[in-house]
Amino acid sequence: MDYDPVAIALEYAESGASGISVLTDPRFFGGSLPDLLAVKSAFLSRGIVLPVLRKDFIIDPRQVDEAFLFGADMILLIVRILADKTLVKLIEQARELGMEALVEVHSETEMKRALDAGCSFLGVNHRDLDTLQMDLDLSSRLAGMIPDHVIRIAESGLKTGRDCLRMAELGYDGVLVGESFLTTAHPGLALKDFLTYVD
């Protein structure tokens, strides 16, 4: 009820986050585009230079324009819900606007599609968005198949600094963590604790 995205984002920024994702989907996640803008504005007015990701179900070029207009540096593109052509188009559109796309996959086949589409940031989501089942080994199965030039992000279900360290050891450049921070009283402290394992 008292979810305050700006306060949480500032706490994360102070605690060493290298980027922030803001949910903008109102229907399933209670997020909004104004939340995104509020976070970006709060960063800009404090001189905080961290990328902000629009985390949503993006399927239409208008949503990419919206992301840009509301201050996003990156958009999330979920391979499973996009046709190949659309994926390529949305990645290109993001780049034309000076943004980048984090292209999210949940299988080897989806990963191949993401790479064929020319992604620079690959997100390996442990959570199956259809069933919400978690497969924490997916990141290790896919790790060896990701080309070096692609930035690798392991997503979802990471609960401890140890999990995070494991992702680093597998060659992941970053992790996307939500729940295990947000369910604590002090998300920033939880992040700091995570980072002690990998710093």
Ligand SMILES: O=P(O)(O)OC[C@@H](O)[C@@H](O)c1c[nH]c2ccccc12
């Ligand atoms: O809360 P978690 O398990 O730490 O997961 C974070 C992030 O990966 C997850 O929120 C996410 C990844 N892709 C998504 C797409 C839509 C909604 C949410 C997501």
